[in-house]
Amino acid sequence: MRWRELDREACSVARTVAVIGDRWTLLVLRDCFLGVRRFEEFQARLGITRHVLADRLRKLVKAGVLRKVAYERRPLRHEYRLTDKGLDLYPVLMAIVHFGDVHLAGRRGRPLLHRHKACGKLFDPVTVCSECGEPLHARAVHVHPGPGARRGECIEGGADGWTG
Amino acid sequence: MRWRELDREACSVARTVAVIGDRWTLLVLRDCFLGVRRFEEFQARLGITRHVLADRLRKLVKAGVLRKVAYERRPLRHEYRLTDKGLDLYPVLMAIVHFGDVHLAGRRGRPLLHRHKACGKLFDPVTVCSECGEPLHARAVHVHPGPGARRGECIEGGADGWTG
DNA sequence: ATCATACGTTCTTTTTTGGAACGTGCAACG
DNA sequence: CGTTGCACGTTCCAAAAAAGAACGTATGAT
Numbered sequence: 427m428r429w430r431e432l433d434r435e436a437c438s439v440a441r442t443v444a445v446i447g448d449r450w451t452l453l454v455l456r457d458c459f460l461g462v463r464r465f466e467e468f469q470a471r472l473g474i475t476r477h478v479l480a481d482r483l484r485k486l487v488k489a490g491v492l493r494k495v496a497y498e499r500r501p502l503r504h505e506y507r508l509t510d511k512g513l514d515l516y517p518v519l520m521a522i523v524h525f526g527d528v529h530l531a532g533r534r535g536r537p538l539l540h541r542h543k544a545c546g547k548l549f550d551p552v553t554v555c556s557e558c559g560e561p562l563h564a565r566a567v568h569v570h571p572g573p574g575a576r577r578g579e580c581i582e583g584g585a586d587g588w589t590g
Numbered sequence: 591m592r593w594r595e596l597d598r599e600a601c602s603v604a605r606t607v608a609v610i611g612d613r614w615t616l617l618v619l620r621d622c623f624l625g626v627r628r629f630e631e632f633q634a635r636l637g638i639t640r641h642v643l644a645d646r647l648r649k650l651v652k653a654g655v656l657r658k659v660a661y662e663r664r665p666l667r668h669e670y671r672l673t674d675k676g677l678d679l680y681p682v683l684m685a686i687v688h689f690g691d692v693h694l695a696g697r698r699g700r701p702l703l704h705r706h707k708a709c710g711k712l713f714d715p716v717t718v719c720s721e722c723g724e725p726l727h728a729r730a731v732h733v734h735p736g737p738g739a740r741r742g743e744c745i746e747g748g749a750d751g752w753t754g
Numbered sequence: 755a756t757c758a759t760a761c762g763t764t765c766t767t768t769t770t771t772g773g774a775a776c777g778t779g780c781a782a783c784g
Numbered sequence: 785c786g787t788t789g790c791a792c793g794t795t796c797c798a799a800a801a802a803a804g805a806a807c808g809t810a811t812g813a814t
Contacts, residue, residue, distance in 0.1 A: 639771065
């Protein structure tokens with residue numbers, strides 16, 4: 427399987443990975459959620475090659491995650507902003523941040539704190555079941571083919587044996 | 591910034607991306623959560639090069655996400671299983687799946703359905719605030735430096751301007 | 755004129771990946 | 785005993801992607 431075939435897999439992980447599954451793309455998105463919008467600022471903060479940055483921004487625009495907005499004419503200048511679709515990646519980024527906070531923070535503690543404006547408190551993101559509201563654990567979920575499944579892809583037999 | 595410098599950044603996204611921020615690694619983890627454990631099965635399902643698969647499994651073991659377990663002696667054979675740390679990546683994978691389900695599913699619908707054993711219902715993962723339990727939206731979160739922050743990294747000034 | 759700014763592109767070198775074959779240890783078959 | 789098959793990799797070479805630095809372009813400020 428190559429990059430260009432990934433988005434044709436009948437698997438939501440594969441299709442999403444085709445969009446964001448790249449170290450630079452994820453870091454670009456992190457910066458987007460922190461308010462970065464301009465080419466030069468991404469480049470300076472990330473230390474990414476200009477060539478690769480141009481490529482990743484182009485791909486994110488094509489995927490509908492970012493949009494290019496002119497903020498000045500004469501000379502014409504653009505900036506990159508998250509679309510609504512892009513904002514929907516927030517849970518992915520928060521889940522990544524939380525894993526890092528819990529498992530990879532140095533002894534000084536986590537680098538960034540998050541405050542929920544609605545309740546005013548510092549918080550951690552928690553992934554819960556949409557139906558009962560209880561926190562989700564891998565072992566408490568059973569998975570089976572949906573309408574978009576294709577035979578022999580993504581899930582094959584009983585796929586419950588990961589426990590242990 | 592190169593791969594090998596990523597994990598030294600004072601940023602939970604960068605550190606997590608240093609572990610999982612790679613297309614193949616994410617697909618390997620997907621398969622782990624679907625019950626795949628053996629080299630040959632990863633290779634057959636993913637179509638990944640054996641060389642790259644060996645490399646990714648080695649890195650995941652080194653990162654403490656997977657562990658190598660002997661399931662047979664004479665000949666000695668190993669399989670790869672998620673550790674507790676690895677199981678903590680479940681919210682990341684579920685967030686990725688959900689984004690794919692919502693934004694990238696074909697017209698036939700989502701490829702996979704998830705049932706919560708605790709309540710018995712088909713569900714979607716929802717990311718909520720640990721303090722008030724309300725669903726999180728990017729615009730409702732304010733971010734500021736924590737104890738592990740380093741000057742000039744990850745967040746610089748007011749970082750609330752991503753809206754719009 | 756010269757410099758600075760913002761947003762890229764071009765060029766060359768280094769690193770990573772794809773693809774196929776080979777190596778190892780052992781068991782089962784004929 | 786020789787052969788086949790399996791599980792788990794490693795090795796080798798060609799192709800693709802990334803790093804690093806310089807160049808291009810349009811404009812406005814000094």
